[in-house]
Amino acid sequence: MSNQKLNIQWFPGHMTKAKREMQSMLSMVDMVIELRDARVPNASKNPLIDELVGQKPRLIVLTKIDKAEDEETKRWIQLLSNEYTVVVGVDVLHDNVKKIISENALFLMKEKRERQIKKGMNPRAVRCMVCGIPNVGKSTLINQIAAKKTLVTGDRPGVTKNTRWVKVNKDIELLDTPGVLWPKFEDEQIGILLAITGAIRDQVLPLEEVAYAALKYLKAYFPERLQEAYGVTIIENNYKLFLEIGRNRNLLQKGNEVDYNRTIETFMKDIRANRFGKITWERTDAVHE
Structure with a gap:
């Protein structure tokens, strides 16, 4: 085994563009849905998302729980949860992701919607930005939720060919975004873990x-x-x-x-x-x- 130090930098130009787009789109949404791989819940976290999201309510969805250890997933859910963040584990292909996403998004936005109702307002649909690194199951989740008739495209600011609006139901709309990796891996162990699970191509490492x-x-x-x-x-x-x-x-x-x-x-x-x-x-x- 080589002792050569790994120097891992992988940030194609379209990822830089995706970061700019995410920044512009955050003003359009009420909360963020961040997908992570349950096998590597910390390594599959994108530090850029923390930087961009700030204190917006966040739903962390741990995908691929069918490939991760059940007890360890429970511990991760407990560790990652806080006052701004709800964490759930899903098997995207077999769970009712539409119901899970909808219920948890409404739970996170409950207080805001109740305040609007008290003021006599009729709350509009909760707008959620869906993000995550590549190969974490984001496209599969979106496709499970979105029948063709529910795809929304149009001239809203920030919407490009790489993004789309998906109407979950009358209460929830999702803004799909391109998968984003970060400029470089400060910790080479993160790169190794993402390579083990196939989140980055074998040619990179x-x-x-x-x-x-x-x-x-x-x-x-x-x-x-x-x-x-x-x-x-x-x-x-x-x-x-x-x-x-x-x-x-x-x-x-x-x-x-x-x-x-x-x-x-x-x-x-x-x-x-x-x-x-x-x-x-x-x-x-x-x-x-």
């Missing part, structure tokens, strides 16, 4: 570095799952362990030698295919909010 980090974590927390998946004896030396995995998976090349690169690639594919079961790659007791 050295795949071997990512695989070694994932193997180390599995050895620490789920050694029995490694043994069950590959029929290996857990040993300290990661390079030799990968060779044993490659041999047991018959990932061989000429001369009956283990194809090391193919083994690394196969290992990462196995992680993303949930071969090891539900795994939360960040633990609440290791994160200081």
Whole structure:
């Protein structure tokens, strides 16, 4: 394993544009719905969103709970909740996300709407900006909510081909935004975690570095799952362990030698295919909010 320090910077021009658009659109909404990956709830947080959102009410939706550990997800929900923030976990493909989003958005905006009613006003639909880093399930969630007939496009300020309004019901409207990553990873561990879960392309980081980090974590927390998946004896030396995995998976090349690169690639594919079961790659007791 290389000891070379990772220098991770990945901020394409369209992401800079997306940040400007998000700033302009925040004035149009009442609250923010931020999607994060339940497997990496801290790493999938975008610091730019904290900076832009300020004290607006926020609903944090932890997606992919079907791939994360149930008890750890509960602990994350408790850790991330505060007076301005409600946190829920969802399986976007199987839960009633329309109901979950609607109920929690109305709960967050309840006091404001009640004040409007007392003043004799008829509260308009709550406008929510939906944001999150790429590959966190935002498009899937929006599509689950939005039948084609509910898509709203038009000349509202800030609406571009990269954004759309989605009418959930008479009380809730969503403003979809492009997925945004931040200018650089100050903490290389965040980049590693996002690479493990596939939030950033494998070409961005050295795949071997990512695989070694994932193997180390599995050895620490789920050694029995490694043994069950590959029929290996857990040993300290990661390079030799990968060779044993490659041999047991018959990932061989000429001369009956283990194809090391193919083994690394196969290992990462196995992680993303949930071969090891539900795994939360960040633990609440290791994160200081």
